[in-house]
Amino acid sequence: MKNILRIFLIGIVSYLIVSCREEDDKVTLNNTSAGSLAVNKTSVILNEIIADQPALTFTYTNPTFNPNITFANTVEFAVQGTNFSPVASQTVSMDQKTFSLTHLQLNTILATLNIAPNVAKPIEIRLKSSLNTTTSYYSNIILVNITGYMPNPDLIYPKINVPGSYAGAAGYANWTPGSSPNLFSPEKNDKYRGFIWINTVTGTEDGKYKFAINQDWPGNKGDDGTLTGKLKADGDNIKAPAAGTYYINVNWALNTYSSVIANFGVIGDATPTGWSSDTDFVYNPSTKTYVINSIPLTSSGVFKFRANDDWAMKFQPANGDQTLTSGTGVQSYMSTEGTVTGDPGYKVSQAGNYKIELDLHNSAYYKLTVTKL
Known part of the structure; x- marks a missing residue:
């Protein structure tokens, strides 16, 4: 019994000694100075023409700690008064001390914050220094009025x-990836x-095409030889069955493609032939757009574009009938792409002769312009 008690007492004493040593080994981290952030402008209007040039230049000092430790820096952006929720972030080095953001980078930040273009918005900016996923230290907050662009x-x-x-x-160049239509x-x-x-498509070599990437031939794809909508690297040229406009879909990862003819015209009770027939577009190689040079439209009816x-x-508005302003381009939407709600049409506020132009070169932004003559 005495031996058991002795062993028990020795264990208690050993535990107390180890615990004391562990307490002695603990170090308290002190934040001896806060980080700081400054910027060279209090307002900026972003410009896509100089998108790759610096728009704002920041200088900063890191927070200091005792003992000295490493941490990760980001600069945070938020609309004034939102308490940085939502927030957009830009990583910066611990050692850089100064950095610039381009017009494009800042415009992307505004888009992340769902800020509409062409309107000045007060943006709060601060330096965040993170020790880990749960512990961060913040600098002062600076305010910059930023106007973004579309x-x-x-x-x-x-x-x-x-x-x-x-x-x-x-309107491009034959067999030149850098000067050819694009699929987006x-x-x-x-x-x-x-x-x-x-x-x-009259001649043997007429109406042929294939798909390239990065505006160059390496990595190009063509038909796999079966003419079943399958692609392979350096595959065969694809020949269109007839002249006209084609709507093409390509799944680059799955190596598949489809192509359907799509010759568009305008139709509606605002047009001379009503809902009975279409007035067809003509492709203009010099502008790379589809044009109806002159057509009378009434202000009491609507019109749409069908293939x-x-x-x-x-081609229709996204939702609800839309009255167009003469000479002002608007985004148009294609029904088969799932971007149209209901069956809306377009209107003009004044009756008269109009020029209609469809710019279909970019499937991410089909553009319609109606101009009163």
Whole structure:
């Protein structure tokens, strides 16, 4: 019994000694100074023309700790008064001390915060220094009024190229990936779609095309030889069965494609022939757009754009009838792409002769312009 008691007492004493040593080994972290952030402007209007140039330049000092430790820095952006929720972030180095953000980077930040373009918005900005996932220290908050722009869809959506023997007549260059129509991926998911115009398929080499990426031939894809909508690397040229406009879909990851003819016209009770027949568009190679140079429209009716004198494929407003302003381009939507709610049409506020222009070069932003003559 005495031995058991002795062993028990020795265990207690040993535990107390180890515990004391562990307490002695613990170090208290002290934040000896806060980080700071400064910027060279209090307001800026972003400009897509100089998108890659610096718009704002920041300088900062890191917080200091005793003992000295490493941490991760980000700069946070939020609309004034939102308590940084939602927030957009930009990673910065611990050692850089100064950095610049371009017009494009800041415009992307505004888009992340769901801020409408062309309107000045007060943006709060602060430096966040994170020790781990749960512990962070913050600098002072600075305020900058930032005006964003509507980004050019040609620059922000992924695309593939459709070089071919048809392209020269369409306003591009034959068999040149860097000068050919593009198919865009509006969902940024490796699924590309868009339109090409083929003027003739009469000759053996006329009306042929294939798909390229990065505006060059390496990595190009063509038909796998079965003519069943399957692609392979460096595959065969694809020949259109007839002249006209084609709507093409490509799944780059799955190596599949489809192509359907889609010749558009305008129809509606605002047009001279009502709902009975279409007035067809003519492709203009110099502008790479589809044009009706003059058509009388009434202000009491509506009109839509349909393909192949049929209702399967239509260009319409996204939802609800839309009255157009003369000379002002608007985004138009195609019914088969799931972007249209209901069956809306377009209107004009004044009766008269109009020029109608459809710009279909980018499937992420089909553009319609109606101009009173």
